[in-house]
Amino acid sequence: MRIFQMQRVSAIALLVFLTIHMIVVHYPPFHIDFNRILVRMNQPLWKGIDIAFLFFVLIHALTGAYMVLTDVERFNKYQRVLAGLAILIGIMAFIYGAQTILAFSAPVSVNAMVR
């Protein structure tokens, strides 16, 4: 039941974050390169939004993958192992993603260009 609720809560959060992400980053489609994304990734507010987005997307993805796998009879008996694996992957991916977002700072030359 807890996993089911985590799925629902993260899904509702994702509706907000994904809509923002798709509109701001991907629509209309254009050629994306380093210079395009650094303006956004350099701002503290966007760093916060991206970390929250990462948090909810990982919860949704990993609880979803766990539910898909445990639906298969063969994997059902490994529920605890799969849950542990999902938590481990989630923590590792969150640290990797959050560290990427937090550590990002635009090169000095580009900073001057952006201002």
Next chain:
Amino acid sequence: MYKSTGFISFVLRRFTGVALVLYLFTHMWVIGSVNSGPEAFDARLNLVQTPFFKLAEIALLAAVVYHAFDGIRLIIVHYFDVTEYRKSLFYAIFAISAILVIAGGIPILLFALEG
């Protein structure tokens, strides 16, 4: 049973969900190179900016849109007393998804054809 809207939506939701989990980790891998500098980032990004991947973005859009709207349908069915409208809701979200995928897919297709 296999022709019921409930079964079709269950299969499509699972299928798109698994595809999106795989995409999520690929996406994180690409964005993760942003702190290694413009050359490293653009080099990794170029791997997924081939015409094939640009066209695959339409499939990605379809998966995201369908998965999101089917999720909204599930939340509506779960939290509101609309069980008798289950089928109609499924057809409605399918139609909305199709319209959005066409509307969003055309610019992606044009962008992909530009090369």
